[in-house]
Amino acid sequence: MTAPEYHEPHSGGPAPLEGTLSEQKERFERLVLPHLDAAYNLARWITRNDHDAQDVVQEAVLRAYRFFGGLRGEARPWLLAIVRNSCFTWLQINRPADMAGFDDRVIELHPMDEESPEVLAMRSLDRRMLNEAIAALPTQFREVLILRELEDLSYKEIARVIDAPIGTVMSRLARARRLLAESARVISNASVPQVNK
Amino acid sequence: MTDEEASRLLNAYVDGELDPAKSLEVEAHLGANPAARAACERLRGMSAAIRDQADYYSAPAALAARLRESVPAAPAKAPGRAWRWGWLKPAAALATVAAVTWIAALFTLRPGEEQRIAQEALSAHVRATLADRLIDVASSDQHTVKPWMSARLDFSPPVTDLSGQGFELAGGRLDYVGGRSVAVLVYKRRKHVIDVFVWPSSADAIARTTTREGFNVEHFARSGMSFWLVSDLNRNELSDLADLLVERSAAP
Numbered sequence: 006m007t008a009p010e011y012h013e014p015h016s017g018g019p020a021p022l023e024g025t026l027s028e029q030k031e032r033f034e035r036l037v038l039p040h041l042d043a044a045y046n047l048a049r050w051i052t053r054n055d056h057d058a059q060d061v062v063q064e065a066v067l068r069a070y071r072f073f074g075g076l077r078g079e080a081r082p083w084l085l086a087i088v089r090n091s092c093f094t095w096l097q098i099n100r101p102a103d104m105a106g107f108d109d110r111v112i113e114l115h116p117m118d119e120e121s122p123e124v125l126a127m128r129s130l131d132r133r134m135l136n137e138a139i140a141a142l143p144t145q146f147r148e149v150l151i152l153r154e155l156e157d158l159s160y161k162e163i164a165r166v167i168d169a170p171i172g173t174v175m176s177r178l179a180r181a182r183r184l185l186a187e188s189a190r191v192i193s194n195a196s197v198p199q200v201n202k
Numbered sequence: 203m204t205d206e207e208a209s210r211l212l213n214a215y216v217d218g219e220l221d222p223a224k225s226l227e228v229e230a231h232l233g234a235n236p237a238a239r240a241a242c243e244r245l246r247g248m249s250a251a252i253r254d255q256a257d258y259y260s261a262p263a264a265l266a267a268r269l270r271e272s273v274p275a276a277p278a279k280a281p282g283r284a285w286r287w288g289w290l291k292p293a294a295a296l297a298t299v300a301a302v303t304w305i306a307a308l309f310t311l312r313p314g315e316e317q318r319i320a321q322e323a324l325s326a327h328v329r330a331t332l333a334d335r336l337i338d339v340a341s342s343d344q345h346t347v348k349p350w351m352s353a354r355l356d357f358s359p360p361v362t363d364l365s366g367q368g369f370e371l372a373g374g375r376l377d378y379v380g381g382r383s384v385a386v387l388v389y390k391r392r393k394h395v396i397d398v399f400v401w402p403s404s405a406d407a408i409a410r411t412t413t414r415e416g417f418n419v420e421h422f423a424r425s426g427m428s429f430w431l432v433s434d435l436n437r438n439e440l441s442d443l444a445d446l447l448v449e450r451s452a453a454p
Contacts, residue, residue, distance in 0.1 A: 034270070035415075038266075039417075039434075041261045042258075045261035045265065046258055046259045063265065063269060067272065070273050080416050081416035135251060135256060136256060139256055153217065154249060154252040157394075175213060178213055179212075179213040186248060189248075
């Protein structure tokens, strides 16, 4: 079959026009800084550490300001792409292990037993376990999951953030969810006695 | 549609990313396959669980403050543009920019009344977010928010608690849009803040959503009130809130 077609729920806004130089800071504060929470949330989930996330976001936002003249289209995916790049640069230097095996093919999935009732336990998984399971996902799957579920980005916007084709977004997201379902099953199997009390 | 193809498209279907034709094909497949339907429900359940329970890390206030200070007031260079404009004399560059702005305004903006108000509401929302001044009266109780508003405005905005529907009333504030003082009801859904601007209007208008600057803006007018919803929440859920408000404002 041919490649599926996708909706584009968020149309790209008009590219900002070059204003006078003195308006730059005002425009930056108006267009980019409102997305600071999204930037921090992404960095915090990628680095998995408050202190590191603060350092990375600070550097990324200042970098974004330097490149602000290059902003075309929506500010949010644009800023998140810069934050994500800063995160990866930081990881490569400080925690290369997190970047190891950054290849979609490395993660082999076992076919899931679709009828298994444990898979249904997702909802009842407690908050702490769910967060740990997400944090334990490999970086490339964790980031698409966060961008989709917590930042409500469309596939097209996620593709822009991670600089990959939409097909890659789709397959990574599907794998992220399967890995998560898999670990939910493992966790709830391990804690059956507690669940039934 | 084969099982394999359907299962490949299921994530995109659940995320609302398929075009209508493909969506219908997947739905037909789900109708005929209980196992696929169960898989679809599991995906939805997982998505809901993550949205409800995964930690959302908001930027620490100290980081936001530090950044606002360290973004230099003096303009930074924009590398990557320099080579394109470098050969122009600054005055010529300025003239070109002005001409481009003028032409773009002529062809793309055409600021009708509605667009102007959408932009003003959006600016008000961003201003309030940046200044961390979203809420003047913090209460999830509609019977606290409504009298507070009525005492300060020349109209009484409809205030409804929709926490049962997943939109928690966080409070309200006064703002200034379209040349008048307006009521702003602040709702929260997960970590997203939704500003609902309300003021009296004689004309009815059907709901319409637009996207600007990364935010969704939805407008409708009903029962003598004009509503403008502004948020970074996704369009579907913003429309859900609009539907609920329409429903509630119809009931006296």
